[in-house]
Amino acid sequence: MKEFILDALKAKTTPDFKLEHIFKAGKIDIACQFVISSLWIAKDVRRDVIVHLCFSGPSLPPKTISFYGKDIQGLLPTEQSIAQAIKNALTAGIKLNLEEEKQVSPGVIVAKRSVEKVMRNQKNLFYLHQNGTPIDGSKIPQNSGFVIGDYIGVPKNTEKLLKRIGAKSISLGPKMIFAAHCPTIINNELDKNESNN
Ligand SMILES: C[S@@+](CC[C@H](N)C(=O)[O-])C[C@H]1O[C@@H](n2cnc3c(N)ncnc32)[C@H](O)[C@@H]1O
DSSP states (O other), X not given: OEEEEEEETTOOSSSOSOGGGGGGTTSHHHHHHHHHHHHEETTEEOTTEEEEEXXXXXXXXXXXXXXXXXXXXXXXXXXXXXXXXXXXXXXXXXXXXXXXXXXXXXXXXXXXXXXXHHHHTOSSEEEEEEEEEEOTTOOOOSSEEEEEEOTTOOOHHHHHHHHHTTOEEEESOSXXXXXXXXXXXXXXXXXXXXXXX
């Protein structure tokens, strides 16, 4: 199982935003694109992928919305469809207590859970950083978790925690790319490793 974790520091944790203004809700548009590039390939969904959107913005942080590729139904790979699913999840999650979770629709679960907790739940953990070890030719296990920053990046204190819990940094190349492009490259790299074995 591959788990992609988006650390969305300013993304709203309450559903009081309009679907046509998701960029004003702490850049939830990035989260939508991230889900699409993690889960979808042409004409299919990657069943071995889980996406965790960890939102820490106002007004009820933390919230983690998880999408399970093996279970999702009724979602389309469009920003509008994913934005609606996120809004539904934030609505369903308003009254959750810490560590409680709730299924919102097939394969979509909302939890009152922090990014730190999601990171600690991973077996093989990596975080994406321009100056990390190049991914090319690396032997990354298929069962791994990947932490990716949003437009703000991964904060220094999160990076310290990642190092403390044994996460390794990996680089996808010398240029800073969009958060939503990272899962496509990682998925492709792991696809190549799998077909070489
Ligand atoms: C748009 S970038 C963050 C920009 C932010 N202003 C910064 O300086 O960190 C979003 C995230 O994608 C990942 N990322 C971007 N380019 C990368 C690269 N070349 N190698 C590895 N990770 C990368 C990092 O996790 C980064 O936090």
